[in-house]
Amino acid sequence: MRHGDAAPIGRAGDKGRVLTPYGKRQVESTAKQLQAVTSLDVIVHAPYTRAQQSAEICLGFASDKTAMYQESTITPDARIEAFLSTIAGYEYADSILVVTHNPI
Numbered sequence: 491m492r493h494g495d496a497a498p499i500g501r502a503g504d505k506g507r508v509l510t511p512y513g514k515r516q517v518e519s520t521a522k523q524l525q526a527v528t529s530l531d532v533i534v535h536a537p538y539t540r541a542q543q544s545a546e547i548c549l550g551f552a553s554d555k556t557a558m559y560q561e562s563t564i565t566p567d568a569r570i571e572a573f574l575s576t577i578a579g580y581e582y583a584d585s586i587l588v589v590t591h592n593p594i
Contacts, residue, residue, distance in 0.1 A: 491520060491589055493536075493544040502539070504566075509543045517544045521551035524587065530556045531583035534576075536564040536590045545589040566591040 494513030500506070509517070524530065530552045535545035537560050549558050563572040573590075580586050 491544070491548075491587065492592060493517070493538075493540040493589060494547075496540040505538045507538070507540050509540050513540070514543075514547065517547045518551075521548040524548065525551045528585050529553055530587050531585050532556065532580050533558040533587045533589065534561050534564065534580065535559075535588075536566075537562050538565070538591070541589045541591065545587075548587060548589065564588065564590045 494509045494515075494517040496507040496513055497510055498507070530548075533545050533548055533552065533556060535541045535558070541564075542560065545558055549556060561576050563576045577586065577588065
């Protein structure tokens with residue numbers, strides 16, 4: 491999933507952009523919908539603040555057994571090959587939520 495709506499770029503740069511209140515509500519809504527249809531084994535998120543915040547919100551609606559990991563290869567400018575290689579490392583998981591950016 492894509493992270494929620496984020497604030498404009500400020501002093502912290504693009505990596506430090508935080509979710510807006512609207513973005514938090516977007517993610518909460520999506521997390522509730524996911525909770526109703528699946529049990530997540532793993533949440534993997536990009537290293538940017540807004541993706542981490544989104545993943546943390548989703549984790550709050552997930553099972554106590556759900557693990558969360560940050561992956562530096564999942565960034566807005568990442569190559570698809572790096573993304574696929576990273577996700578392949580979680581082959582043991584039946585269900586994975588990837589919280590990232592466009593255009594991946």
